[in-house]
Amino acid sequence: MEIKDNFKEKRLFSNRTIVAAIMVFLMLIILIAQMFNLQILQYEKYRTRSVNNRLKIEPQPPRRGLIYDRDGVILADNTPSFQLTLIPEEVKNINDTTLRLRNIIEISDEEMERFEKLMKNLWRNNLHRFDHIPIKFQLTDNEVARFAINRHLFPGVYVKAHIARRYPLKEVASHIIGYVGRINEIELKTLDYFDYAGSTHVGKTGIEKYYEDVLHGTVGEIKVEKNVSGRYIRTIEETPPKPGNDIYLTINSTLQMEVEKAFGKYSGAVVAIEPSSGEILAMVSQPGYDLNLFVNGISSEKYKELQQDKMQPLFNRLTRGQYPPGSTTKPLVGLAGLYYGVIKPDDEVFCPGHYMLPNVSHKYRCWKKWGHGKVDLNHGIAQSCDVYFYDLSYKLGIDRMSTFLGRFGIGQKTGIDLPGEKTGILPSREWKKRVKNEPWFHGETLISGIGQGFTLTTPLQLAQATALIANRGKYVKPHLLKYHEDPATKNKVMPDLDTEGKDIEDVSNQDWNTIIQAMHDVVHGKRGTARKIGKDAPFTFAGKTGTAQVFGVKQDEEAKKTEELAFELRDHALFIAFAPIDKPKIAVAVIVEHGGGGSSVAAPVARIVLDQYLLGESNGTIE
Structure with missing residues (x-):
């Protein structure tokens, strides 16, 4: 029988008690340390977390x-x-x-x-x-x-x-x-x-x-x-x-809707500007699209449909469309000839229906196959004689012509308050060398003189140039913002329009009169190219037709009539105008894509714009 050792058991118990007490003490120290850490050292951190769990x-x-x-x-x-x-x-x-x-x-x-x-x-x-x-x-x-x-x-x-x-x-x-x-x-x-x-x-x-x-x-x-x-x-x-x-x-929504309706089946662009202020009265890129489709995400099917539409409704022709200006730049080229003293208003050029450079067999055609006969500056603009302007551009040279047209904003951004504006192209010797690394040829000068070749403008640039003519060189900056207003205080903020140093002040009043009279005869003269739209007008206005070729015609090939061509091969139709001629209230630039002729399609659109704005009358759509 085993006898218990009470002393040994007591000592073992005491040792275990001491160890347990030490462990409890250490755990208490750790607990106190952790409480100190949480309550004191990291108080702000966990308080913030707690608040964030409760407050949002x-x-x-x-x-x-x-x-x-x-x-x-x-x-x-x-x-x-x-x-x-x-x-x-x-x-x-x-x-x-x-x-x-x-x-x-x-x-x-x-x-x-x-x-x-x-x-x-x-x-x-x-x-x-x-x-x-x-x-x-x-x-x-x-x-x-x-x-x-x-x-x-x-x-x-x-x-x-x-x-x-x-x-x-x-x-x-x-x-x-x-x-x-x-x-x-x-x-x-x-x-x-x-x-x-x-x-x-x-x-x-x-x-x-x-x-x-x-x-x-x-x-x-x-x-x-x-x-x-x-x-x-x-x-x-x-x-x-x-x-x-x-x-x-600045736009007038009634005028805007009337112009959009006027295009009928055609695509194109119209810019109407107030010459005295630069305010845009209407600015149409046709066709448009329903803006509401994009607010919350357009479906891929609908977006694909818009993208593949041949009329390109998503394309902003106003600022990104770049077109040959055609004969709409002839008043500017004529003014350049007067400014540089290359011509006088009554100097005549004989137009047999074509023009030839010295020692060159190539014939540069006039739009009128049998020619205009003797033509001075007035008749050259009123009847849009290409031969007259071939001769004038050859005398001017591309550099002087380019410099002068640049003063009217051709080939430059207008600074309109819209994103993505294109510059167009105003060709010169320097431009061709820089862009194409090629020399300039005299034939290219002739073509540039009638607004073809490398020259490209936006509808907005043409409207700005027209306003400059209407203002006789007084520059106004085209803009869409009339003002913005705080809805609470009703405080208005007007746009900052920098126009300093952009006036054309060195052209004589006589030269302005000569060009404006010629543009008057375009619509009110007996032989003006747009005389049909000026015949019954209750106001006097100035204008200029233009036609921009979509494809070239070979030297030995007969040009086809518009109705004989596929629609996509027809010329673009252009027209610029301002009215009334003495105190202009509106300047307009019109481009009708594949419209054929400026006088038959683009000019009637311009007349609709003028009638609506000046008279409040609606004249329907073009056919």
């Missing part, structure tokens, strides 16, 4: 500024709408959630693809897991109701009320107004995150893009308290957003 700051996007025409007609406004959003941080299984959502709300494959793309690139898109990520825009009332019934099945999914952009006139002035669209990946990299927090759209084209900073406004925020389930309890603090400024444009 929600950005409040501003109301986008409205766009009006000069008379207060709304061109772009905002309308209430609902969108379906998801906060990734609050959703356990996003794939399952979106799959179930599609059972109660119609979400297209394109919408899902866009949402998934955003989710994969949150950081790159300047988004976070606690942001509302849009799934579907413009929910119907029925869809909102269906989701409300099933709201409890979709934690982290919300229906958010927001303001959607709307264009009540649809395709009217579409290339001027432009449209807003959803912010894409590239734009997210350049836009300030805080300026666009809560915003989903940005100006993409036209005025909407050019004046984005004016229209956008300033983001506000709401600090709200929520419970552990994320449900709203109360609003703690609110900083309201500041709406964007409203923009008033």
Whole structure:
């Protein structure tokens, strides 16, 4: 039988007790240290986290500024709408959630693809897991109701009320107004995150893009308290957003619609400008397109349809269309001849129907096959005699001609307040050497003298040049902004128009009179090329027809009549005008693509513009 050693057992128990006490003490020290760390050292950190779990700051996007025409007609406004959003941080299984959502709300494959793309690139898109990520825009009332019934099945999914952009006139002035669209990946990299927090759209084209900073406004925020389930309890603090400024444009929407209607089956462009101020009265690129299609993402099928349309409705002909100006530049070339002393108004040139350079067999044809006979400057412009201007351009030389036309803005951006303006081409020896590394030839000078060859202009440049003639050299800057206004204070901000040093002051009044009289005879003279549209006009005006060749005719080939050509091979028709001739109120440039002749197609469009603006009369469409 084993005898217990009480002393040994007591010592073992004491040792274990001491060890246990030491371990408890050490654990207590660790606990106290951790409490000190949490309560003292990292107090602010965890307090902030706690507050953030309870308090949420929600950005409040501003109301986008409205766009009006000069008379207060709304061109772009905002309308209430609902969108379906998801906060990734609050959703356990996003794939399952979106799959179930599609059972109660119609979400297209394109919408899902866009949402998934955003989710994969949150950081790159300047988004976070606690942001509302849009799934579907413009929910119907029925869809909102269906989701409300099933709201409890979709934690982290919300229906958010927001303001959607709307264009009540649809395709009217579409290339001027432009449209807003959803912010894409590239734009997210350049836009300030805080300026666009809560915003989903940005100006993409036209005025909407050019004046984005004016229209956008300033983001506000709401600090709200929520419970552990994320449900709203109360609003703690609110900083309201500041709406964007409203923009008033210079265009007259009635005139704009009348001009768009005037084109009928044709495509082309019209720019109407007020010579005294530079305000754009109408600016048409025809055909247009419904701006509303792009606001929340156009379907790929519809976009493909617009892209493949032969009439190119998406192409902005006003600032990006570059056309040979044809005979519309003859008044400028004639004025150059007077300015440099190369000709006098009554100097005559004989036109047999063609022109030949010295020691060259090539014949440069006049549009009138049998010729005009003896022609002076007035008749050269009024009857648009090519031979007269072949001879004049040869005497002037390309360098002087190029320099003088450049003073009227040919081959230069006008500075219009629209994005993407092209410069056109004003050829010269230096230009050809730089661009093509080739020498200049005399024949190219002749062709440039009648607005063909390398010369390209935009409709806007032609309108600006016409306004300069109407003003007798007084420069005005073409612009679309009349003013923008703070909707709260009604403070107006006018556009800054720099016109210093651009007047043409060294042309004599007599020379201006000579050119303007010749342009008067184009529409009011017995043999003027546009005499048909001036016959019954209740006002006196000046004009010039033009025809821009789409393809060349060989030297030994007979030119075909317009009606014998395929439509896409017909010449472009051009016309410039201003009225009334003594105190001009409007200057117009018209380009009708494949219209054939300037006098038969483009001039009637110009007359419609003049009648509508000066008389308030509507004269229908061209045939």
